[in-house]
Amino acid sequence: MEIGLNHYLVLTTILFAIGLVGVMRRKNLLMLFFATEILLNAVNISFAAISHYYGDLTGQMFAFFVIAIAASEVAVGLGLLIVWHKKHNNIDLDNMSTMRG
Amino acid sequence: MELFLYTALFSPLVGSLFAALFGASKKTKMAGIIPSALLGLSLISSFVLLVSVLSSGETVHVEMMTWMATGDLYIPFGFVVDQVSVTMMMVVTLVSTVVHVYAIGYMDHDKGFNRFFSYLSAFVFSMMVLVMSDNFAGLFIGWEGVGLCSWLLIGFWYHKESATWAANEAFIMNRIADLGMLIGIFLVYWNTGTLQYEQAFAIMPSLEIDVLTWMGIFLFIGAMGKSAQFPLHTWLADAMEGPTPVSALIHAATMVTAGVYLVVRANPLYDLIPSVGLFIASLGAFVALFAASMALVNRDMKRVIAYSTLSQLGYMFAAAGLGAYWVALFHLMAHAFFKALLFLGAGNVMHAMHDELDPFKMGGLNKVMKGTFVMMTIASVALAGIFPLAGFFSKDLILEVAFVENHYIIYSVLLFTAGLTAFYSFRLVALIFHGEERYKLFGIHPHEAYKFMLVAMSPLLLLAIIAGSFKMTYFEMVTKLLPATEYHVHSSLTYWIMTIGTQLFVAFAIVYAYKKYTSRDIKVPDGTSKLENCFCYKLLINQYYIPRFYEDYIVKSYRELSEIFWTKIDQKIVDATVDGIANIFYQTGERTRVMQSGNLSTMLKWMVAGTVTLLSLAVAFGLAARYSGEIKIFLSGLGV
Amino acid sequence: MFEAIAFYLFAFLTISMFYIAVTTTQALYALSALAAGMIFISAFFFILGADFLGAVQIVVYSGAVMALYAFGMMFFDTTREIKEKQGNKAIILGLSIISAILVVVIVGAPIIGNNITAAYPVTEGAGNVQEVGMVLFTKYLVPFEVAAVMLLVAMIAGIVLAGKKMDLSLTLMSEAEIMMMKEEDKKVHL
Numbered sequence: 001m002e003i004g005l006n007h008y009l010v011l012t013t014i015l016f017a018i019g020l021v022g023v024m025r026r027k028n029l030l031m032l033f034f035a036t037e038i039l040l041n042a043v044n045i046s047f048a049a050i051s052h053y054y055g056d057l058t059g060q061m062f063a064f065f066v067i068a069i070a071a072s073e074v075a076v077g078l079g080l081l082i083v084w085h086k087k088h089n090n091i092d093l094d095n096m097s098t099m100r101g
Numbered sequence: 102m103e104l105f106l107y108t109a110l111f112s113p114l115v116g117s118l119f120a121a122l123f124g125a126s127k128k129t130k131m132a133g134i135i136p137s138a139l140l141g142l143s144l145i146s147s148f149v150l151l152v153s154v155l156s157s158g159e160t161v162h163v164e165m166m167t168w169m170a171t172g173d174l175y176i177p178f179g180f181v182v183d184q185v186s187v188t189m190m191m192v193v194t195l196v197s198t199v200v201h202v203y204a205i206g207y208m209d210h211d212k213g214f215n216r217f218f219s220y221l222s223a224f225v226f227s228m229m230v231l232v233m234s235d236n237f238a239g240l241f242i243g244w245e246g247v248g249l250c251s252w253l254l255i256g257f258w259y260h261k262e263s264a265t266w267a268a269n270e271a272f273i274m275n276r277i278a279d280l281g282m283l284i285g286i287f288l289v290y291w292n293t294g295t296l297q298y299e300q301a302f303a304i305m306p307s308l309e310i311d312v313l314t315w316m317g318i319f320l321f322i323g324a325m326g327k328s329a330q331f332p333l334h335t336w337l338a339d340a341m342e343g344p345t346p347v348s349a350l351i352h353a354a355t356m357v358t359a360g361v362y363l364v365v366r367a368n369p370l371y372d373l374i375p376s377v378g379l380f381i382a383s384l385g386a387f388v389a390l391f392a393a394s395m396a397l398v399n400r401d402m403k404r405v406i407a408y409s410t411l412s413q414l415g416y417m418f419a420a421a422g423l424g425a426y427w428v429a430l431f432h433l434m435a436h437a438f439f440k441a442l443l444f445l446g447a448g449n450v451m452h453a454m455h456d457e458l459d460p461f462k463m464g465g466l467n468k469v470m471k472g473t474f475v476m477m478t479i480a481s482v483a484l485a486g487i488f489p490l491a492g493f494f495s496k497d498l499i500l501e502v503a504f505v506e507n508h509y510i511i512y513s514v515l516l517f518t519a520g521l522t523a524f525y526s527f528r529l530v531a532l533i534f535h536g537e538e539r540y541k542l543f544g545i546h547p548h549e550a551y552k553f554m555l556v557a558m559s560p561l562l563l564l565a566i567i568a569g570s571f572k573m574t575y576f577e578m579v580t581k582l583l584p585a586t587e588y589h590v591h592s593s594l595t596y597w598i599m600t601i602g603t604q605l606f607v608a609f610a611i612v613y614a615y616k617k618y619t620s621r622d623i624k625v626p627d628g629t630s631k632l633e634n635c636f637c638y639k640l641l642i643n644q645y646y647i648p649r650f651y652e653d654y655i656v657k658s659y660r661e662l663s664e665i666f667w668t669k670i671d672q673k674i675v676d677a678t679v680d681g682i683a684n685i686f687y688q689t690g691e692r693t694r695v696m697q698s699g700n701l702s703t704m705l706k707w708m709v710a711g712t713v714t715l716l717s718l719a720v721a722f723g724l725a726a727r728y729s730g731e732i733k734i735f736l737s738g739l740g741v
Numbered sequence: 742m743f744e745a746i747a748f749y750l751f752a753f754l755t756i757s758m759f760y761i762a763v764t765t766t767q768a769l770y771a772l773s774a775l776a777a778g779m780i781f782i783s784a785f786f787f788i789l790g791a792d793f794l795g796a797v798q799i800v801v802y803s804g805a806v807m808a809l810y811a812f813g814m815m816f817f818d819t820t821r822e823i824k825e826k827q828g829n830k831a832i833i834l835g836l837s838i839i840s841a842i843l844v845v846v847i848v849g850a851p852i853i854g855n856n857i858t859a860a861y862p863v864t865e866g867a868g869n870v871q872e873v874g875m876v877l878f879t880k881y882l883v884p885f886e887v888a889a890v891m892l893l894v895a896m897i898a899g900i901v902l903a904g905k906k907m908d909l910s911l912t913l914m915s916e917a918e919i920m921m922m923k924e925e926d927k928k929v930h931l
Contacts (some may be wrong), residue, residue, distance in 0.1 A: 002745070003744050003745050003748045004811035005746065007917070008785075008905075010757075010845055010910040011748075011752050012758075013758075013841045013844045013845050014756060014841060015755065015756065015759060015843065016844065017838065017840060017841035017914050018757070018759045018763055019757040019762055019763070019835050020709055020757065020836065020837040020840060021763055021833055021834065021837045022707055022759075022762070022763030023705050023709070024702070024705055024706050024833040024836065024837070025833050026702075026763065026829070026833075027767075028770065028872045029704055029835075030810070030813065030814065031763075031768070031910060033810075034763070034771055034772070034775050034810075035762075035763055035776060035808070037779075037802075037925045038759050038762065038763070038775070038778070041782050041802075043787075044782070045782060045785050047865070047874075048785065048789045048791045048794055049785075049789055051789075051791065051837060052789040052790055057872055057873065057876045057922075060791050060794050060873060060905070061876060061877065061881050063791075063794055064778065064793075064794060064797065064873070064877070065884060065888055066799055067770070067798065067801050067802075068891070068892060069888070069891070070801075070806070071800075071801055071806060071892060071895070072891050072892050072895030072896075073894040073895075074806050074809055074810070074900065075809065075892075075896060076895050076899060076902070078809055078810070078812075078813040078899065078903070079898055079899040079900075079901070079902025080759075080902055081813065082813065082897070082902060083902050083903070087747065090785075090868045093700065093701045093702045094700060094702065096699075096700075096701055097698065097699030097700055098699060164758065184844065427817055706832065706833070706836070709836050709837070709840065710836060712840060713836055713839050713840045715840075716840060716843035716847065717843060717846060718849060719843075720846055723847070
């Protein structure tokens with residue numbers, strides 16, 4: 001049984017869907033960050049898979065940069081999270097409703 | 102010469118802009134003196150040009166810059182100084198310089214002093230553009246420019262309701278006429294392909310007579326509005342709401358004569374259509390009589406003079422319509438001098454009488470206002486056309502024209518009007534300066550105007566006296582451009598009978614007016630005397646009920662129509678549509694506002710929902726693109 | 742065959758780990774499951790021959806990011822169970838599943854993939870790390886440097902945001918002021 005590109009794509013889609021579920025149902029900001037990590041990683045897998053099956057390194061390069069971005073996002077995001085926590089003593093999404101229209 | 106041309110044209114503009122700089126600040130004498138000085142410069146330049154045109158007979162034609170060049174349309178900002186325009190330039194600059202200097206005194210106590218001079222100089226600039234332009238488009242710019250300035254100046258005391266009303270009336274009536282003028286200009290362009298006078302007039306003889314007739318009619322409609330000819334005449338009398346220098350400059354000497362100028366300028370056109378010319382002449386004669394009759398009874402000094410202007414404009418049109426363009430232009434020039442003088446004199450009287458306009462409340466002012474008295478009397482004599490003053494030469498000439506051209510009805514109407522003119526002019530003089538000092542009843546202490554105002558008026562006085570002696574020089578100059586028809590009554594006996602008869606008739610009218618209005622019985626009319634209750638008097642004092650007719654039948658119906666359009670069409674359809682569209686967005690916003698609960702989690706859900714929508718669209722379009730052939734077959738099967 | 746077994750095994754493991762990560766109410770569980778999922782994902786990279794990427798994945802995620810999260814969690818009360826008000830689960834699941842299906846449909850459609858040519862083909866006879874290095878330091882040099890700067894910026898931002906008294910500058914303060922600040926700190930600690 002040969003594993004093809006489609007297998008990988010389906011897998012990444014499933015992972016991505018899980019990430020989406022996380023994004024939508026999590027109310028804790030930290031958990032929300034986890035969910036975004038999942039989303040990014042799902043995409044990374046598909047990049048690597050496409051790169052492999054087409055013999056093109058561009059996909060891997062993209063995955064590489066995505067990792068770099070994810071790392072910086074975590075750094076800044078956590079910093080902000082700490083500031084928010086210091087100020088409000090919670091990191092619950094439902095309490096952040098200053099953007100009410 | 103070009104330098105003089107540009108100086109003459111642009112120095113009023115500079116003066117206007119200079120005065121406008123101080124428009125919002127307190128009264129400064131400079132704002133009056135500088136524009137006046139610049140106008141003096143313009144006058145000198147015009148005079149130099151006049152001398153050059155007179156001596157060499159050469160015209161100056163410059164093309165300052167291209168204004169419009171699209172396709173076949175080419176309109177430059179071109180200016181021409183020829184025999185006709187230089188005459189107009191002289192009249193305009195001379196009268197406006199005098200009026201400017203006069204106004205420094207007249208407007209002395211007015212808060213809007215600086216503003217006034219800005220408008221007044223702007224008017225002169227527009228008028229110069231009007232008369233100097235070498236094409237119809239430039240003429241139209243000047244035409245609209247003077248209309249605008251006239252509006253600004255009539256409504257100069259804008260806190261007075263009557264002034265703003267009069268300004269709007271003048272403006273709207275002129276706009277109506279300008280539409281006709283614009284159509285005329287379009288016709289000219291449509292048929293000749295150019296708006297330059299020379300080229301357009303060169304092509305005109307080859308055009309069909311119908312086309313020319315329409316051109317002539319529409320252009321004349323414009324002239325009718327500007328020169329306040331019947332039935333667009335009502336604005337001129339109401340325009341007297343403006344300051345008196347404005348009345349003197351704009352509504353007597355210059356702007357209202359623009360219509361005459363247009364007809365004179367377009368003489369090659371009107372020569373080709375004598376029927377329209379005859380109509381113009383008849384209308385002119387009618388207006389002359391019509392306006393003079395209203396002047397007979399009016400109790401507003403300025404309005405009387407305004408009606409007299411109207412009447413004189415009728416004379417000019419009568420002459421122009423009969424093909425005697427140079428006579429019309431000559432009368433225009435002479436009239437400008439003595440009418441401006443008359444108005445400025447009236448301004449002095451008004452000042453003295455604290456803005457009282459009813460001559461019945463004056464009387465005996467010659468004792469306190471000697472200078473003004475002399476000036477106004479001479480101006481009135483000139484207006485009446487007594488030898489050897491200016492009016493005699495120009496007005497008698499018009500009568501002769503009518504006689505020689507065998508239009509005896511026009512001739513007799515004009516002759517009769519000459520008598521009326523003399524009568525009402527001296528009715529005014531007699532009421533103001535002679536008889537009992539009725540003003541004492543009202544506790545007014547009149548005083549003579551500033552010396553320099555009288556000095557400023559003196560050039561006009563001089564010209565009102567001697568302008569007639571320029572007749573031959575003028576004739577030789579102007580007929581290089583205009584048809585040189587000399588009008589001579591064939592038998593010298595008829596000529597002398599006519600001239601002397603006219604003089605006697607006029608003199609009789611003057612004497613009668615004096616007799617009637619210097620008597621001690623003159624009281625301030627209170628509406629009880631027999632005369633005041635007779636039908637003729639009522640008809641005349643109410644201006645033949647024409648303003649009321651306009652009010653009742655045109656203004657009111659138009660107002661009702663507007664009301665209907667406003668409530669029915671504008672509010673129910675246009676506004677409703679616009680409001681409806683706005684409402685849709687407002688409601689959508691209001692509804693979807695719930696989405697913006699501020700909860701990030703909800704927002705994330707919406708974001709995912711958006712992604713899903715986009716993805717579905719991608720799938721749908723992908724499928725549609727792939728199966729487009731099948732879809733087309735399917736749709737054609739359905740009969741779409 | 743080996744590849745298939747590995748793929749299915751790791752697919753199962755990753756999915757279950759991530760599932761735990763998004764559903765558990767315990768923050769620590771979620772963190773551990775996420776870390777495990779990251780490591781399992783690196784296995785895919787190895788399978789796909791992207792050795793360098795796999796290594797980076799382990800180093801960055803399992804090492805750096807997870808450590809960061811762990812540090813972050815120290816600030817919060819991790820022992821407390823995360824109470825989350827749950828909205829409509831049907832919507833969440835529905836949206837996710839629909840999007841998943843749609844993505845599968847799109848990527849599975851035969852239109853895609855027929856006209857892709859390799860811009861940077863794999864060099865024959867070179868290891869993955871070598872290949873990546875060659876491409877990264879030639880064609881992608883500028884993005885690489887930019888990414889490096891971005892990481893630096895992120896690091897500074899993290900420090901500034903999380904650190905104490907970051908709005909003060911020691912270089913701009915006089916000696917006396919610094920001493921005073923230290924005194925105050927001591928008092929607080931005592």
